[in-house]
Amino acid sequence: MIRVENLGKSFKTKEGGVDALAGISFEVKQGSFFTLLGPSGCGKTTTLRSVAGLERPDQGEITIGERKVFSSRDKIFIPGNKRDVGMVFQSYAIWPHMTVFNNIAYPLKAKRRPREEIQQRVHKALQLVGLGELGDRLAPRLSGGQQQRVALARALVAEPAVLLLDEPLSNLDAKLRNQMRWELKELQRRLGTTTLYVTHDQIEALAISDEIALMNKGRIVQLGAPRDIYASPVNEFAADFIGAANIIRGELIEGPDASGRARVKTPLGELTAAQKWRQDQQGKEVLIAFRPEQVSIMSEGQPAAGGNLLTGELQGFTYLGESTEFQVLVGSQKIQAKGEAGLALKRGSQVSLHIAVEDCLLIRRGEV
Secondary structure: OEEEEEEEEEEEEOOEEEEEEEEEEEEEOOOOEEEEEOOOOOOHHHHHHHHHOOOOOOEEEEEEOOEEEEEOOOOEEOOHHHOOEEEEOOOOOOOOOOEHHHHHHHHHHHOOOOHHHHHHHHHHHHHHOOOOOOOOOEHHHOOHHHHHHHHHHHHHOOOOOEEEEEOOOOOOOHHHHHHHHHHHHHHHHHHOOEEEEEEOOHHHHHHHOOEEEEEEOOEEEEEEOHHHHHHOOOEHHHHHHOOOOEEEEEEEEEOOOOOOEEEEEEOOEEEEEEOOOOOOOOOOEEEEEEOHHHEEEEEOOOOOOOOEEEEEEEEEEEEOOOEEEEEEEEOOEEEEEEEEOOOOOOOOOEEEEEEOHHHOEEEEOOOO
């Protein structure tokens, strides 16, 4: 278990102080896979390094298991080498002059563990990551995926209470990255190791996480399960950062009512939207967000079920193999839609767009 409470960290620059972390709090449940997701500079790596003991925060508390490893109030700072954590860096940090075996054995040798124990643990770690036959090979003679496995085995060999990973798949090509994310998640599931993961890759976070903290500008914007983060973004930043989204500005006509539904005047016409998150409504200006795959596209005149119905001109499309992406001009705004790969529509033709009310979400403005 990892508990982070009111963590704050500032850095000095030529322009003045910068708040890398502005009082963030979260908890990683025992045995779960928790991801810090966000753009560059959002504070996710600073958070990870603070948990690892590589950064000293200015305020807050960090607890690993039942042990408090940092507290500004109680003046506690446990060094990283005494925190019982294993860490995988973005660059892997593999020693090129060592064999695979010696790279993995290094943490155990540093702790002066008995030779027999080192042999047993390293061989177990090699088998765990699928490198059982490569112990004698020099690290530079490995592929990118194999080097990533070595770094992971080295982090796990001492059986740490917590595993920390800082964008470990970012240096791999797309196909290998996709393969490794599934291997990593399956390995974590089998071992049950509490894992804190950092990435800027939305697809990666959605695929492997039990829970995600979406960060921006040193704050946590939204915290929840991957499905909830994607399906119910709380604000403009969350909707835009996670996947693709159509974001429409509008003005409240009526509501939200007791069921959360509201009528909204927009440049596309009047839309009915749903409010999933409780929020203080100040004024009538609102935002509506919906995903491209939630837009049903059809030739104009085709019947559609109840909901929001728009008409526009098909300006272009992109064939993606399993689906086709469409760009439709409705009034003065382009709407993204996604349909079946075999859907035959002509550029310049008039089309109808149908969006269910529950898919048109009222969201907050802003980035945090």
